[in-house]
Amino acid sequence: MVASAAFEAVVAATRFGYAARGDELSAIAADPQGWVTRQIDQPARPAFPADLPPSQRMVAALLQMRRDKQQADRKAFNDQVRNVYFAELTARTNAAVSSPTPVIERLVHFWSNHFTVSGFRPFVRGFAFAFEREAIRPHVTGRFVDMLLAAERHPAMLLYLDNALSIGPDSIVGQRRDKGINENFGREMLELHTLGVDGGYTQADVIALARILTGWSVARLNDAEPGTFKFYPQIHEPGPKQLLGRIYAEAGEQEGIAALRDLANHPATAHHIAFKLAQHFIADAPPRAVVDQIAKVFRDTGGNLAAVSKAVVALEAAWSKPFGKVRRPDDMVTAACRAANFTPPAPFLAGSLRTLNQLPFYAPSPAGWPDDAASWVSPEAVLHRAEWCETFANRLPEPPDPIVLASATLGEALPDDTLQAIRRAPSRRNGVALLLAAPEFQRR
Amino acid sequence: MACCTSSRRQFLGLVAGGAGIFTLASLPGAVFAAVPGDRRFVVVLLRGALDGMAAVAPVGDPLYQEKRGAIALKPPGGSGGTIALDHFYALHPALGAIEPYYRSGELLFVHAAGNGYHTRSHFDAQDLMETGLTIKQGESDGWLNRAIVLLQGSDKARLGLAVGGAVPLILRGKAQMASWEPQGVGAIDDDLIAALSRIYARDPLLGPALAEGIKAQAFSSSVLGDDTMVKGGKGFGPKAFAALAEAAGKLVAAPRGPRIAALDMGGWDTHVNQGAETGRLAQNMEGFAAGLDALAKAMGPAWRQTVVVAVTEFGRTVAVNGNSGTDHGTASVVFVMGGAVKGGRVAGDWPGLAQLQDNRDLRMTTDARAVMKAVLRDHFGLARNLLDTKVFPDTAALKPFGGLLRA
Numbered sequence: 001m002v003a004s005a006a007f008e009a010v011v012a013a014t015r016f017g018y019a020a021r022g023d024e025l026s027a028i029a030a031d032p033q034g035w036v037t038r039q040i041d042q043p044a045r046p047a048f049p050a051d052l053p054p055s056q057r058m059v060a061a062l063l064q065m066r067r068d069k070q071q072a073d074r075k076a077f078n079d080q081v082r083n084v085y086f087a088e089l090t091a092r093t094n095a096a097v098s099s100p101t102p103v104i105e106r107l108v109h110f111w112s113n114h115f116t117v118s119g120f121r122p123f124v125r126g127f128a129f130a131f132e133r134e135a136i137r138p139h140v141t142g143r144f145v146d147m148l149l150a151a152e153r154h155p156a157m158l159l160y161l162d163n164a165l166s167i168g169p170d171s172i173v174g175q176r177r178d179k180g181i182n183e184n185f186g187r188e189m190l191e192l193h194t195l196g197v198d199g200g201y202t203q204a205d206v207i208a209l210a211r212i213l214t215g216w217s218v219a220r221l222n223d224a225e226p227g228t229f230k231f232y233p234q235i236h237e238p239g240p241k242q243l244l245g246r247i248y249a250e251a252g253e254q255e256g257i258a259a260l261r262d263l264a265n266h267p268a269t270a271h272h273i274a275f276k277l278a279q280h281f282i283a284d285a286p287p288r289a290v291v292d293q294i295a296k297v298f299r300d301t302g303g304n305l306a307a308v309s310k311a312v313v314a315l316e317a318a319w320s321k322p323f324g325k326v327r328r329p330d331d332m333v334t335a336a337c338r339a340a341n342f343t344p345p346a347p348f349l350a351g352s353l354r355t356l357n358q359l360p361f362y363a364p365s366p367a368g369w370p371d372d373a374a375s376w377v378s379p380e381a382v383l384h385r386a387e388w389c390e391t392f393a394n395r396l397p398e399p400p401d402p403i404v405l406a407s408a409t410l411g412e413a414l415p416d417d418t419l420q421a422i423r424r425a426p427s428r429r430n431g432v433a434l435l436l437a438a439p440e441f442q443r444r
Numbered sequence: 445m446a447c448c449t450s451s452r453r454q455f456l457g458l459v460a461g462g463a464g465i466f467t468l469a470s471l472p473g474a475v476f477a478a479v480p481g482d483r484r485f486v487v488v489l490l491r492g493a494l495d496g497m498a499a500v501a502p503v504g505d506p507l508y509q510e511k512r513g514a515i516a517l518k519p520p521g522g523s524g525g526t527i528a529l530d531h532f533y534a535l536h537p538a539l540g541a542i543e544p545y546y547r548s549g550e551l552l553f554v555h556a557a558g559n560g561y562h563t564r565s566h567f568d569a570q571d572l573m574e575t576g577l578t579i580k581q582g583e584s585d586g587w588l589n590r591a592i593v594l595l596q597g598s599d600k601a602r603l604g605l606a607v608g609g610a611v612p613l614i615l616r617g618k619a620q621m622a623s624w625e626p627q628g629v630g631a632i633d634d635d636l637i638a639a640l641s642r643i644y645a646r647d648p649l650l651g652p653a654l655a656e657g658i659k660a661q662a663f664s665s666s667v668l669g670d671d672t673m674v675k676g677g678k679g680f681g682p683k684a685f686a687a688l689a690e691a692a693g694k695l696v697a698a699p700r701g702p703r704i705a706a707l708d709m710g711g712w713d714t715h716v717n718q719g720a721e722t723g724r725l726a727q728n729m730e731g732f733a734a735g736l737d738a739l740a741k742a743m744g745p746a747w748r749q750t751v752v753v754a755v756t757e758f759g760r761t762v763a764v765n766g767n768s769g770t771d772h773g774t775a776s777v778v779f780v781m782g783g784a785v786k787g788g789r790v791a792g793d794w795p796g797l798a799q800l801q802d803n804r805d806l807r808m809t810t811d812a813r814a815v816m817k818a819v820l821r822d823h824f825g826l827a828r829n830l831l832d833t834k835v836f837p838d839t840a841a842l843k844p845f846g847g848l849l850r851a
Contacts, residue, residue, distance in 0.1 A: 120710070162715045165767040180766035184715045187564070187772070197565050203802070206564075326649065357610065357625075364710055365492070367567050373649060378611045378623040382650055383657035386640055387632040417646075421639045430636060437640055439647040 006412040008032035011319055014444040015281060017102035019339040025411040036313045039101035040141055040306050046095035053084060055130035059155045059227030062123055063220060081126040086346035088129035089360060093343045096334045107140040107309060108132065110280050115151040115193060116368035117160040119361050124160050128361035131156035144303030145264035152189060152260060153229045155218040161185040161366065168214040168237025186210035188366045194263040196272030205244055211237040212248055213256045270298035282317050283324050284372040290317050323443035326373040329356035332385060336392055336436050339409045344395055352388055386437040393433035402431025410440050479595055479603065479703045483823050484696050484746060486705045487588060488754035489612060491570060492712035495760040496776030497806060498725055499539060500553045500790060504532035507797040513764045515720050525721060533790045538726040541733035545781055552787035554778040554815055556795050558758065558808030564772035569757035574614035576813060576836045585617025591820050591835045592619040592704060605702035607692040615706050622660040622702055624695060667698040682731020685709045689735035693742030712756060715769040736781060748783035751819050755812050761804050762797060774805035778812050784823060786850045817844035
């Protein structure tokens with residue numbers, strides 16, 4: 001169904017951003033698609049608090065804690081990790097609530113989910129957000145290959161997927177200590193980060209990539225810059241390796257870089273990324289043609305993510321009504337915060353997202369959070385969303401006029417019965433809760 | 445709106461009479477369908493690939509110590525060591541909480557069990573384990589949902605329950621599921637729910653879900669008490685599972701409650717520092733065993749009519765990897781527990797460790813779907829042809845596992 005410019009403004013603000021507020025909708029309506037693409041062309045940089053620790057500091061603190069093994073240190077370390085998590089969650093939410101380029105924030109969250117690191121492995125918790133800031137954010141409108149390299153070489157990923165400890169059996173250390181490779185990193189990189197599970201690789205390719213990547217690890221406390229990427233030649237598996245039909249001659253650290261470059265350029269990677277973007281922004285089961293069009297731009301531009309993102313925006317399917325996607329819990333919470341222009345305290349945010357089963361950087365597996373309604377819509381989950389909307393509305397310092405808020409946020413997409421229900425609400429807070437819990441706000 | 449303290453059940457009564465969204469049949473107590481003999485079935489999905497040879501160790505295999513190396517468990521005898529199950533197998537000490545069920549004949553293990561597919565991708569394998577297929581076929585529903593469709597017949601009342609959050613793939617499909625999770629963010633105002641119910645009515649996905657959510661919460665509140673906040677169940681570690689399992693037991697045992705439930709437990713992907721008698725895997729197993737025990741105890745007399753099956757997507761490599769862990773493998777072990785189970789033994793053919801799948805994994809000798817078929821046939825009376833064509837399509841050659849349940 002072809003939508004009016006006023007409706008397209010709501011689509012632009014919610015499908016590609018979080019939620020409109022104030023008189024944004026009338027400004028967006030002048031050029032809804034341009035509103036999105038301009039953000040991709042000119043991303044704003046959020047002003048993060050200067051005291052958020054870089055990953056290097058937190059990884060070094062982790063290494064120190066593990067070496068000392070003192071009970072008191074462990075407690076101090078865990079307290080530090082919790083404080084950092086809360087500070088980071090606040091900063092990340094603030095960025096999404098106040099950014100002039102919310103589309104970029106959506107892309108940052110999309111890509112850090114693609115390259116999931118998860119606090120299910122507890123040591124990751126202190127630097128998961130830093131991983132996003134350092135390895136993901138700088139590249140969301142850059143080149144895929146650069147993001148791939150930054151993400152896979154980041155200590156958070158090397159530790160999360162066990163590569164920091166993977167040892168080539170014929171390496172200097174491996175021969176001496178009877179240690180071996182760990183396949184996890186190679187497998188998840190092929191399956192989840194690049195080619196996709198149907199990308200045509202074999203178990204032999206998994207092992208070859210794992211061998212190629214031996215030596216990619218994290219600098220220890222005795223090294224020059226503890227907590228940063230470091231290549232250890234003494235655990236690198238020597239000799240040529242064959243991956244996806246190509247022979248990689250022995251080249252130490254460079255072997256892995258060459259392999260990742262080839263994986264980034266592989267047509268299966270273009271298709272896999274295109275599918276995930278289409279599923280995230282357009283539909284749970286995106287039409288094949290839609291995926292093919294995005295994949296073509298990925299291939300034609302060598303994985304230029306600004307061009308690829310704009311290809312998603314340019315699709316007719318991206319502007320369809322009604323809203324086909326159900327917001328994931330983190331998206332819903334962030335959109336509510338943006339609509340109300342309010343970031344609640346971190347413990348409330350964390351508690352909310354945990355209850356709604358999407359605490360940031362706690363995805364249950366390296367596959368990240370699923371992106372389809374079936375994974376999120378269960379009877380009690382929907383009820384819990386509604387409960388959250390009421391609790392959130394009750395926490396607003398100054399509840400806005402819900403009719404004004406509804407019109408600013410949903411504009412043309414606000415149905416009469418929802419508006420009537422909001423009008424009849426017994427209080428401002430109750431009206432805001434109704435708006436946020438309404439199906440139109442729960443979808444995008 | 446701090447004023448409103450009326451209970452959800454009162455609200456349901458009001459709405460049933462007022463807005464006409466709910467009928468009397470949706471009131472607590474009439475929410476779920478009946479099954480023959482009032483039997484119960486709980487499936488536990490162990491996500492991440494449980495090392496079956498650590499859970500139920502083939503300590504009698506002459507190659508076991510050598511092939512497993514540093515993570516091999518010692519034969520039974522020492523204190524804090526493995527528990528003898530028979531002359532060949534030993535139970536991991538961290539699973540000690542379920543030993544009594546083995547001794548009383550209510551726990552059976554099926555060793556070297558797989559799921560009939562060959563993939564070492566967690567995510568593909570879990571999808572296949574839950575769809576009951578051996579190759580991916582695009583969109584599919586869960587095999588347990590398909591079984592429920594057949595069991596509920598023309599009565600469309602719900603039979604199944606997802607415990608712990610989202611409905612897992614195994615329960616997705618045509619049949620409506622109830623779901624239960626430990627804790628919401630706070631109670632919701634009844635007027636708000638009534639207003640929302642009206643505007644949700646036009647949303648084909650969210651509308652029915654909200655309606656079901658209201659019913660399900662009313663039901664679970666009535667079973668678990670108003671203090672339904674099983675706080676531990678919201679965590680991430682092994683302890684959270686015990687809280688979920690206990691709630692599952694109570695809900696499934698309740699008169700006119702759901703009769704079939706599924707829940708998850710993760711944390712099995714032990715690529716690094718798996719440990720042996722103690723360590724990371726042992727801690728997870730301890731939580732798992734505590735959960736099974738809590739589930740059994742929560743069920744009371746209904747335990748006699750219950751079968752619990754715990755499966756994982758695949759096993760782990762026989763040899764230890766470079767990080768004192770194990771990588772993705774093939775066959776693992778299936779747990780079958782319950783008052784209806786003819787247990788006290790380790791079933792399944794042991795393939796030995798001399799010849800391995802792809803020179804690395806334990807070979808599969810039992811397809812876990814044969815175990816599921818046996819439960820559905822012998823516990824619920826589903827006909828073999830339906831099992832072979834509808835629940836697990838194209839599996840006529842796969843016979844239900846014999847002698848699983850008490851006559």
